Amino acid sequence: MTENIKVFNLDGNFIGVQDRATFYKEIKDEFKRTGKITRKIESIRILLLNSKGRIYLQKRSSTKKENANLYDKTIGGHISNSETKSVTVIKECAEELGFPAVVLSEEEFNDSISSLDLSVVGVLKQVSESQNFLSVRKTEDGDFLQPFITYFYIGYYDGSITFKDGESSGLETFSIEELLKELKKNPEKFTDDLKYMVENYKEYLIPLKKD
Template structure:
């Protein structure tokens, strides 16, 4: 089921709360994989919406595979992000609630498998380009200073 499509069929473009997961891992060269998103033509951390019946962990594993071709597992919870607003090119408005994870690579090779992804690329932390929104900027800030304590924003 595509929860966002289903709920948007009922409420149109009105501002609603949506639940998302995102995550990152550092590869053997010390770089982080980012996704260039089709909806806003900007870089962000791979992830997406939680479907009905999914846990946060199930959602990030599914979304990461769908958007990158990589199998991952959850290593740590970095933060919970709730006080944000986002507007999409199609007119949808949302208050995105996101869970951000540190992930561990399990298997697979990078491949673009869906229409949500334009490009995938690894970046050194100091070379990460402008990110898609304030929430993703806060993800980056928190992953840089993560010491085992969960961030709540």
């Protein structure tokens, strides 16, 4: 199935719409030729926790061409041409993780999180964005840096999570203390995306306060 995505130059100016598979082929060819990538697309990156503060990490499948066998953020995704960032988050949670979710503003999140049944619905909020996020992609042929316009989300969910498409070989949970210790002890086991999110958003990776 063809997926069209918006393409931007490194200054953030819109270039046009392109098929995702074609875009990726072209930027990988560009990196092989020049050692850099001069176009970027929009993406979302999500870290989910349960209400006790256990952080859900996926272990990427050994069959993945990029970042195989590494522990990663809960999930990420591309924003297609026809969708908003919030719709992308909701679809990724439903289609890839198997649960319904809502995206709320900071105020809505704080006002409602304690009253919602998190075993039924996931609740997320955007915590930041980066117009020039560099994602390190490790492959058998070497690493490459891919630029993105990225929106970062943190959320809570207490129900079961099941990866739907085979991109993950498992799911593991960590407290923030356990994760920081493991990142220091065995950094090679984790993606750079995850390291960035933990370093920059660890203040959010905490148990929910009970009323």
